[in-house]
Amino acid sequence: MADYEEKKDLTQSTLPKSTKSSDEFSGEVDPELRELLFQWRVPESDSGLDQRVLTAYRSQIAGIGRWKRLFRRRLSVPVPVAAALLIGMASLASRALTVPKVVRLEVPSPPRLVRVEVPIVHEKIVTRTVYRRAPVKEHQKKPSDQQVSPEASLRNSEAMQDPQIVARLAGFDPVEKIQLKVISWGGRRQ
């Protein structure tokens, strides 16, 4: 038991617990921990690393140089061709730079449409033909008329072509006042 207590004391005394909080910590060196950490040795890099890096550098520079050469390449152009090119470029540039004259085109405004509503009257004209017997006056009677029987005169008229009417008008006695009733085909009175 005493041995255990001694060990415990040793542990407590040898392990300096950091009583500081992270707020109070100001980045001071912990020598014990640092000494222990430095026991971790880093192996030497491979001897081929330097060569690899150098090779990669050369290829990269060569790659960059290729692009540079592409843009910095020298082209030998004959003087007349160069002059023609320059003149052409200058004319193109002047054309592009000259401000075109502004022409105003007046476009006539389209005619205004006005909608006017006109009432349309639908009319229907109905024509009816009514036949009635006109009264025969005495002085207008001709001797030939007297000889003609009423049946014969009726037979002459168009209305008497109906055999039913002929039958009813057998004892026809005209009235003094005529009340006209027009009856449509549908049976309605008009």
Add this chain to the structure above:
Amino acid sequence: MTQTGRSEQELVKRSQRGDEDAFLELYLLYRDKVYRFAYRMLGERLGAEDVTQDCFLILVRQLDRYDPARAALGTYLYAVTRNLCHKRLRDTVQETAHEDTVEVTHDDSGPLGELLVAELSSQVAAAVANLPDLQREVVVLFEFEGLSLSEIAVIASTDVGSVKSRLYRARQRLRKSLDPYLRDSIRLATEK
């Protein structure tokens, strides 16, 4: 800008123009720093070498992104390395990490001493590897590379407060995981 900064800038410009000697000079100036940082972030030699190579090629290719007024060239290279490491960590499977940490030890204190140092080295490597990426980079840059908190903040694109808190948490975790080794080292120190 300091004289060193101006000369470094000149070296980079000459490298861009295809001056191989300038590139080699620049490379030898920062090769070990970049490689060590990449190795401690990734935990594997081949990955660290690839990152080192890519870092210098990016420097030559994208010099216009580097603003000497904002940071020193070393800080810029650390930032590029950091980004490359994070990309690689995302892409590769973690199980391959730290497979070659045992090969690091070369000690002259005999086979037993060599074994002990190898054991300690692998334990420290494992403890650092178990840290979250953001804490690990802070520990590596502060403890191993000796950068200041403000420099680390520039590299990690964060503020000094975040760097402090990450470092604080990382140290706590490391103390916890390396507790037996810390006690041993203290005991050895007191016995001496």
